[in-house]
Amino acid sequence: MIRTPARALGSRRLTLAHTTTSARNWLRGFHMHVHPTVREALTLGKPVVALESAIVTHGMPYPRNLSVARAVEEIVRTQGAVPATVGVLDGRIHVGLGDPELRALAEREGTLKVSRRDLPYVRSQGLSGGTTVSATMIVANKAGIPVFVTGGIGGVHREGEKTLDVSADLTELGRTPVAVVSAGVKSILDIGRTLEYLETQGVCVAAFGESRDFPAFFCRKSGFQAPYHVPTEKEAAKLIAGALELGLGSGVLIAVPVPPDQAASAQEIEEAIQRALGEARVNGIVGKELTPFVLRRVNELSGGKSLESNMALIQNNARVGSRIAVALSQLQMAPGGGNDGGGRRARGAAQPAQPVVVGGINVDFIAKPKSGPLQADGQTHPGKVIQSFGGVGRNLADCLSRLGWSPLFISALGKDALSQSVLRYCSHMDMGGVAQLEGHSTATYCAVVSGSGKLTVGLGDMDVHEQITQQRVSAFEDRLLRAPLLCFDGNLPLATIRYLCDLAREHRIPVCFEPTDENEASKPFLSDSWTALTYASPNLRELRAIARALGHPGPAELPRELDAVLSVAGDLVRPLLQRLHCVVVTLGEHGVLLCGRLGSPPTVSLNPAPDEPRTPEGLFATHYPALPVPAAEIVNELGAGDSFLGGMLAGLLSGLGTGPCVGLGMLAAGFSLRSPWPISPRISTTTVNPERMRSGHWPEPRTWRID
Template sequence: MLKRVSALIIRRGLSTFQNDSVFRLHPSVSQALAEKRPVVALESTIITHGMPYPHNLSTAREVEAIVRDQDATPATVGVIEGKVHVGLSMEELDFLAHCAGSVKVSRRDLPYVVSQGLTGGTTVSATMIAAQRAGIPVFVTGGIGGVHRDGENSLDISADLTELGRTPIAVVSAGVKSILDIGRTLEFLETQGVCVATYGTSKDFPAFFSRLSGFTSPYQVSDPDKAAQLIESALSLGVHSGVLIAVPIPQEHSATGQRIDRAIQTAVAEASSQGIAGKHVTPYILRRVNELTLGKSLQSNIALIHNNAKVGSQIACALSKRMKEGKSSDALHHPAKQSQSSIVVIGGMNVDFIAKGKTKTLQFGQTNPGSVCQSYGGVGRNIADCLSRLGHRPTFISATGSDSNADAVFNYCKHMDTSGVMRLEGQSTATYCAVITENGELSLGLGDMDVHQQITEQYVSQFETQLLSSTLVCLDGNIPASTIKYVCSVAKRHNINVWYEPTNSEKACKPFLSDAWKSLSYTSPNLAELCSMNKTLGLQTPEVLPNSLEQVLSLAVALSRPLLEHLHCLVVTLGKNGVLVCGEHHAGSINMKPRKEAKTRTLCAVHYPALSVAAHETMNVSGAGDSFAGALMAGILQGRDTDTCVRMGLLAARLSLASPHPIAPVLTTHSIEPDRFEKHSWPTRRFMWID
């Protein structure tokens, strides 16, 4: 049940969405999104609570027709018998319009309405959740909720405002309903970090029935393309807050100020005297104002909704056009994919300085000839970068300072989802300096990694919904042991696969300081790190590591055996000797598919020799292991067989070694596709049983 409820607010992709047990995507909406055509989300409380029948049904149909006339696809959102529908058929619209016992569904109400199989109309906040999950960036409504009059005492503040502060959707509305405290509403939106702009020639902020509220917007956009530019920038920044585009009601339908104000004052007073509160206030006041104005307010309401639908559709079309012409960022080209997160990566994000000598040996205490380049690394960042280049959209959680190094690394990582990376005042962004010899061997490394200690359990817990929806969680050894323990505890409770990527022998032991390691599914240590893991558990390890391949493989198998009592799969990286994959025997190889449950297994190991790389071609050794791990994870998530997964990893590592960057910018799914290479070109693997 917990996973089902959590799924309502977890960002996931279109393919998952279509098969979801709670959400339903109408075929017309699904097709439009797949073809990257403009889609406009529409709310349904206007049908269930905003207007009387038959005006509610006719208006809903008219609004959808307007959207289609502008060459966009309407996606009216509603809850029908516990299922959240994004896009409704004519029969479903009619059902909602006639449903007498429908619920007004906000974010708060979604879990209960779904669990009880109820029917209802979605408010702005609930519609935003569904639209963002489906990958629809533009949502049209009449007017948003806000701070109610006397809200400073009652604290009656609409969930629409907080939703705008945490959900990256563009909301097109006629400003804020005039029955509310508009000044305080705008102040609250500013506090929530919501970008507000008036559509048209002025900054005057509209008030639903009226073009003027007496307040101004911070910004103004004059046409659909300018609005699309604003939305594009907001989504590209990954700031996790929405945009409010306030569209004034057409002049000819603007209500006369004094008449509407008197009606509102009367309705508000009546609602207060009758004890009407909460979500019942707005429907009551709108209905009463319509009665007091002899239907004039309803006519204005319908007119402004029609106008919003037209403007919002034009904005959605402009945004879609920018995407197709390549004007927007890669994330916007795949809005549904942007919300997809089948993997979470938690770890370091660094600025790297790589100094490579031009001689076989380096002389300490004097200046050596060489070259120095700047790149961007961090084990967690490298793995997330690799996955991002291989068709995934991992949620990356990390921490940086608020300095020029942070600006540089964020600018470089625009192709990644960095919305989970916090920037901290007074902290320095992690930096790493590696000095390598002419043949690529690491001579000396220095790192300032203190900021990684800020990736605390408390910070990571904010992403628990993403953790619960993930297929795999990857942790790097730079994060605190307490954070590793927390993630492992969540993984144990919810049967989530965790990959631990150690960064050195000292940090390799972090999960093994407690029983947290028993909740790991995968880990990829080198031989020294594997020794450290065993030693932390009190097991005997050699003082000196062997040199011959036979002895290395024998030791790696022996040290892997006790860890496989709980781990699903262990990948031992052996440098020039390749990799050793240990785990459950399956069809002459290792079963690397994500583990679903613990069971008795027959264990084996497979050794894969490394791919040859000429010494003069080696430019950077800092990211080869991370490239290998990231590509291996990508193969596992794609359901590839073990040989293919490992070979993808080896090819990615080879590309990394030949690049000045830890993750080669030329890395693509095509560049590491093993089928591109002749089978006989692969070094022969070696199979071994584990007692």
Template sequence: MLRKVSLILQRHAAPIFHNTSRKQSHLHANSLFKVHPSVSEALENQKPVVALESTIITHGMPYPHNLSTAKEVEAIVKTNGATPATVAVLEGRVHVGLSEQELQFLASTSTSLKVSRRDLPYVLSKSLSGGTTVSATMIAAHRAGIPVFVTGGVGGVHRGGQTTMDVSADLTELGRTPITVVSAGVKSILDIGRTLEYLETQGVCVATFGKTKDFPAFFSPHSGFTSPYNVANAEEAAELIITALSLGLESGLLIAVPISEEQAAIGQHIEDAIQTALSEVREKGITGRNVTPFILQRINALTRGKSLEANISLIYNNAKVGSQIACALTKLKQGKKTTSPSQPKRSDLKSHPRTIVIGGINVDFIAKGKQERLLFGQTNPGSVYQSFGGVGRNIADCLTRLGEHPLFISAIGNDTHADSVLSYCRHMNTTAVARIPEQRTATYCAVITEEGELSLGLGDMDIHQQVTKQYVSQFEQQLSSASLVCLDGNIPVSTIDYVCSIARKHAVPVWYEPTDPDKACNPFLSDSWKSLTYISPNLAELLAMNRTLGFNTPAEEPTLLEDVLNTAMTLCHPLLEHLLCVVVTLGPHGVLLFGKSESGTVYLQSRNHHLGARLCAIHYPALPVSSEEIVNVSGAGDSLAAGIMAGILQERDTDTCVRMGLIAARLSLGSHDPVAPSLSMETINPERMRSHCCPQGTVHWSCESNTSENIQLL
């Protein structure tokens, strides 16, 4: 009868069994895995699906409680908007989703085996049937493309496991299969402390569902141990899952759901029964896979069925929570892919965004030393973490978080880094990011000191040269009607020249953000720089620009603040014949604005680019930050520039624009990400900025004419 059931194969899953012939292996694997039509249809239409294990049916409860519980769990999943996919092995085939007849068969047969990862090859080869454990269910769910799996409780390290080495395969499976397991924590008959330690070793992210980090112990919401993290609701759990998947990690997630307080009231009674059952296990010499079923049966007998009631209750609760998480995850994926205004379809490129950013996108690896001085040639203690950067990406990210919707033009490879970075940037408009076959996504490795200063940087940036004039010219209509175009120094000189020519023709303001002293010179190799409106170099980059134009420059950079300001003003002065404003980033010294003046301040609005000859220089000190607070220095300058740009686009006054930039930079320094995820118009609200103790700008120089005699030259 079972062989006559019509089941649909999952088409795109990779085989997990291998013969000498790859083609034969693929065909053989497909014959061993069957997906129920309802599950296949839901997956095909990108609807939420929840995987369910079946050892709770075959070994967790007596008949008919097991059958009624299984049906009720599936009903709860459906009620909460998801499709249930109970996993089991039936006559040598792994079934993902069961019919009522198959559930009945599984619940009533007494010959069903308990099937874990290790048992799959044998059970399938012998055409046997059985209930799948957590590990086997994870394998089947992952192969079918189901990201969320609900169970009662996961296995763990058995009491005394430090000597017996009795550790559940569930834990190692969580460490190597990227599935989210929703459970009531770890069974209280196990060593919970060692189980959590083992999960940490396996790289498994563990989070309690709810307001606290208390790790539940199956029948009790409190085990005496804490989870590393907690997620307050289904939406937070979905964000956690999608982030983990975006990183490409091969490990799973464990979301521990506490049992309801009503059922937890009998927890102490059950705990007493557990201790009695454990003593009987030792007396009878029961070992291995027979331990857990024996203990559960004895606990049920000793508590006169109360433990079974609590067990059923927590499974129902897990099914409800897991279904809500699966629905939130589906909604999040669909929202980011199709309906989010920040991620338009390619057809939306016919629209005309008022801001366009053209530049690099990188995967960053930041290493921060933990001692005052880094010693080269040997290993130094420190912390290493991954983030997503690139000057252009950082600016586009920052502008997006500040209410703008820039079109970001860039290039990435066709690799796993590209998948990760696109997923991380899903809140941005990345429809103009080209994906280049047989190319590597740009990567950057920075080594910073304990104080947060850059000690060494290494970059694999070749792909930035793929942001060619030919590619960018596809967006000429958008460029010609933009309110602001931002270029970073990573893109080819020919692309910079092309964009500047379009900007000159259509009077579009252009902001140039150099990325290092060498690339800072790119617009100055021709007359393209005369089409720029704003530039934001540091002092070294400003020196390089002047050298390229043939101006005299000092041999060394000054260190004292007054000397730094005088040097910066002198270097800016000849550039202002064509530029509206030079924004000189001075690191811990803050920022210097030098530009065309109106009403005693530097004028930032570009509509009257060629104002009178009056010039003004204003210095704004940096916001105070200690070395202990500095986590990442890679995005502070980009955040500063983007904060000022956002202020300009919103037609704020000059002081407000700079304060927005300074606060954005301050938030960046304290974040692992180059652009702080907390950045928003709320966090840098101009009406609230007074409370941040933002320093006032100090006018250092102004004059009535744009001649060199009016400033003290070097």
């Protein structure tokens, strides 16, 4: 059975109390779902290419739109990048679509064409739609994706000097630092005035390939010259990196001509455009409906030649844009090559909001006897001793990093040989907040576990954790204020805990407290600091210590039988639910108990629907039985709880529902139970994801009222 003896996911608040009026916070992880594959790529600095979805919803008929979208994504992958198609489904912005979501957009009728102006309305009404160039640029920038591939951008419409009909794509390029790779400007537009408008907006425009000829979507030449010329993907990447480094705040347009063998006849296309525009005037078709109408009629009038050319140029743009993204990633990650020297993106490149974890980090020595229980007889017993790396805060940051979220980790180490081994092992994590202190020793923890992996006795030298002071942590206050989630463990000094809770309360930051053991569990509850918590994560012993700190004594002896355990947990959790919305109590081999006060069954979510049922009021509990893990496969239990919490938090940050969040936690815990390391190296977005939960038997949860 999955056993989470010391630490696993605790309380979860149902309503996110982290509101803001800024657009950046509006899109920071709460109303924007980043696909795990995209999240992992961004975390690791891999190249990602943003793709629009208006071409899926409004550019081509079904099923051709779906097949083209799939083909474009596959082209991006074959070039070494990760595709991130942007779309809106039921009011939720998605960065990266799985095949079911892509199909839903392709098949669904009545979807909207979503530009910058439409995003608030579509979000508020829970509608679905395909994002245009401007909306995709906004989302890509918020997610930290610097390269976006599309077919052709909008521009100044013909006779735009009379109608003032200018695409939002142009103004977006003037204020959003994303590189747009396109086949120039749609030939149905006034290309000369469009280039002039881009100059006014301060947009750097460069033709890609052999010449400065500016392409016109279906045609390789428009009769106009681009201001600049980049002959190769590497040169284009250098141009983009330079723009990001300058921090101008504007975009870059890379204009890629359609392949020669797929270019349409300029004269034939121009004749079809003029006829389609005339029909649009007669029928009163204007605004955002004009371009889809004209493109559709041009395709009909050209006998399908324009559609074939359209698909060819989109796929060509995907090839070129992906290679540019790969070259840009290599440039930014190279020492001294457009990054900050630490493998991070160039200044000016947008970054996704990072969770922040503040807590302990240890070098662990885990001893396991070869046979039989240990006797305190003063003798040396044969066994196996391994060195690993732990600490509750480190474990959480490690698990979240492996699951596609790269939290800033704030902690303290000594400046000694052990600290160097820690930093080498944790190189996949953001250790930018870890201080190395002269005159202090890196924390160590010695654990003796039984043959079944249970902790028998532990001994810790944790004095350096007292150096995770308020002063050190407050140096990262700007990162704390931008975090979608803050986690801290019980290793911290009381003053630091109070500081974090006060900051969370004042700025409405979701905050999770992870007790390290029964002795440290009550720290936030010795004052009113705990009322600022959004989440907590006690096991049954830690929950009893918390209840006692709040003046509610629990039983002297804790039960072991399931029914009695559930009854005691329900009694102990009531004081916390006076302020917390949801509590998850980990019960070792008995699974987890989720308790809440907003209806039956209780749920966990960082982004509950506005109309989420809130009645009947009362306290409810749902018991999730543990997944079976054969005893022979269990190596140790020390990190299972932290893996569970990391998996569940990753699900919450990704906007998953309650069941999937619990399932991700259990999958992660299962890997760590089978590993000698507290956080199994096998944990990743490939091994721990919702798709993995569809196989195997999952025990049914049970819900009841506890008040």
